[in-house]
Amino acid sequence: MFDSIKNTIENAGFGRKGIMKRYIRTFSDNNLQEGETLLGVAAPSDKPTKLLFVTDKKTCFYHMAAADQTNDLKVPNEEIISCKVDNQNGSAVINIETTKGNITISNVPQQTADQIKEIMENFS
Numbered sequence: 661m662f663d664s665i666k667n668t669i670e671n672a673g674f675g676r677k678g679i680m681k682r683y684i685r686t687f688s689d690n691n692l693q694e695g696e697t698l699l700g701v702a703a704p705s706d707k708p709t710k711l712l713f714v715t716d717k718k719t720c721f722y723h724m725a726a727a728d729q730t731n732d733l734k735v736p737n738e739e740i741i742s743c744k745v746d747n748q749n750g751s752a753v754i755n756i757e758t759t760k761g762n763i764t765i766s767n768v769p770q771q772t773a774d775q776i777k778e779i780m781e782n783f784s
Contacts, residue, residue, distance in 0.1 A: 667772050668701045668708075680708055683724075687713050691720065700779045702754060704767040712754065712765055714779050719756065721763045735760050743780040745773045756780070 668680060680703065688698055692715065700714040709724040719740060723731040739759040746753045748766075752773035756763040768776075 667769060668703050676708055683708075683711055684713075687711075687720070693717065700772075700776050702765060702768050702772050702776050704765060705751065705769055706767050710765045712756075712763065712776065714776060719758070719763075719780070721756075721765075733758070733761055733763060737780075737783040740780055740783055743777045745770075745777045 668684075670677070684698075684701060691713070692698065696718075697716045698713060699716055700712075702712040702714075704710055711722045711724065713720045713722075714737075716737075718737060719733075719735050721731075721733045735758045741757040741759065742755075743757075744755045746755065747770060750770060751767045752770045753764065753766045754768055754773050754776055
């Protein structure tokens, strides 16, 4: 099976792989409940400032470059309405519609975006 977490780290670019590993470790250490599993991670491959974490219980979006946290979103997976992936010359845009707002991440590796969509389709 394709591993979006490993792929997101590998596509983070020179000097950013360590940062992505820390982001993922920090998320896992501070946001996972007992028995909860991190299923997928997505971020733009050119500038990983938007992070999407998908667990078996919730979907979390963080905009790291924002001055405040108003764009951050944590949504139980039952509140995901749809997940669409639009191809853009080898990369993709992930559009997730939720009951609490929409999440959009551009320039995600195509295979990672497809796996995130597949994970989310299994929730419905």
